[in-house]
Amino acid sequence: MDKIILIGAGGHAKACIDIIERDERFGIVGLVDKRESIVDNILGYKVIGTDDDLENLHLKYVYAFVTVGQIKTPEIRISLYNILKLIGYLLPVIISPSAYISKHAICSEGSIIMHGAIVNAGAKIGSNCIINNRSLVDHDAKVGAHCHIATGAILNGGVTVREGSFIGSGTVVKQGINIGKKCVVGAGCVVKTDLPDHSEMK
Numbered sequence: 708m709d710k711i712i713l714i715g716a717g718g719h720a721k722a723c724i725d726i727i728e729r730d731e732r733f734g735i736v737g738l739v740d741k742r743e744s745i746v747d748n749i750l751g752y753k754v755i756g757t758d759d760d761l762e763n764l765h766l767k768y769v770y771a772f773v774t775v776g777q778i779k780t781p782e783i784r785i786s787l788y789n790i791l792k793l794i795g796y797l798l799p800v801i802i803s804p805s806a807y808i809s810k811h812a813i814c815s816e817g818s819i820i821m822h823g824a825i826v827n828a829g830a831k832i833g834s835n836c837i838i839n840n841r842s843l844v845d846h847d848a849k850v851g852a853h854c855h856i857a858t859g860a861i862l863n864g865g866v867t868v869r870e871g872s873f874i875g876s877g878t879v880v881k882q883g884i885n886i887g888k889k890c891v892v893g894a895g896c897v898v899k900t901d902l903p904d905h906s907e908m909k
Contacts, residue, residue: 708732708733709734709769709770710733710734710735710736710768710770711727711733711734711735711736711768711770711771711799712735712736712737712738712739712755712764712770712771712772713727713735713737713752713771713772713774714738714758714761714771714772714773714774714775714787715738715740715773715774715775715776716738716740716746716749716754716774717746717775717776718776719774719776719837720738720749720774720775721749721750722821722840723774723801723819724749724750724752724774725750726801726802726803726819726821726822727772727801729804730801730802730803730804732799733770733799735752736755737752737753737754737756738752738753738754738774739754739755739756739757739758739761739764740754741757741758742759744757758787758790761790761794761796762794765794765795765796768796769796769797770797771791771797772801772819773787773788773791773817773835775787776837776855777837777855777873778855778873778891779891780889781854781855781871781872781873781889784853785835785853785871788817788834788835791817797816798817798835799816800814800817800818800819800820801818801819801820802819802820803820803821803822803823803824805822805823806821806822806823806824806825806826806838807824807825807826808820808826809827809828809829809830811828812826812827812828812829812830812831812844813831813832815831815832815833815836815852816834816835817834818832818833818837818838819836819838820832820838821838821839821840822840822841823840823841824838824839824840824841824842824843824844825842825843825844825845826838827844827845827848828846828847829846829848830844830845830846830847830848830849830850831849831850832844832850833849833850833851833852833853833854833870834852834853835852835853836853836854836855837854837855837856837857838850839855839856839857839858839860839876840858840859841858841859842856842857842860842861842862843860843861843862844856844862845861845862845863845864845866845882846864846865847864847865848862848863848864848865848866848867848868849866849867849868850862850868851867851869851870851872852870852871853870854868854870854871854872854873854874855872855873855874856868856874857873857874857876857878857894858877859876860874860875860876860877860878860879860880861878861879861880862874862880863880863881863882863883863884864882864883865882865883866880866881866882866883866884866885866886867884867885867886868880868886868890869886869890870888870889871888872886872887872889872891872892873892874892875892875894875895875896876894876895877894877895878892878893878895878896878898879896879898880892880898881898881899884899884900884901884902885902886898886901886902886906887901887902887903887904887905887906888905889904889905890902890905890907890908891906891908892906892907892908893907893908893909896908
């Protein structure tokens with residue numbers, strides 16, 4: 708079993724740990740958190756260093772995964788992803804055993820597909836995305852890099868969500884809609900028209 712380190716020791720890390728444990732492809736070595744962190748372990752896994760230790764840890768470990776969450780802004784996740792890539796870590800796709808991923812879909816590195824999520828035929832998931840519990844990415848939908856599709860959100864067929872956007876819990880996006888870069892769509896919205904870059908919808 709390959710070893711992996713997790714970057715971020717907050718609430719989202721707990722959800723990621725649960726999936727990685729169930730997936731059984733990786734053994735979790737520990738977590739890395741920001742320097743001012745007051746957490747010493749998450750679900751029994753120790754915090755083994757800070758961001759400053761990532762280069763040294765790479766001498767021993769090949770795999771890493773970003774376990775920081777994303778709601779208002781993707782910038783922290785983007786920064787961590789870029790740092791890990793620059794150092795040379797491999798970022799796997801993590802898929803819950805209870806998720807459904809069509810063999811005709813594409814999921815890119817560093818993304819996590821969580822419990823009960825569905826990614827249908829022709830769908831494309833970019834790098835470093837969170838496809839959260841019970842969300843649906845329907846046929847031919849495209850999710851750009853560094854997006855978070857939150858719990859129970861529905862992206863209908865042919866929807867495009869561009870880089871860095873957040874789609875809140877329970878939101879429904881009508882088929883064929885285009886959502887621009889770094890948009891924030893709040894929980895429970897119904898999106899029936901295209902949204903330009905940096906839009907906010909509540």
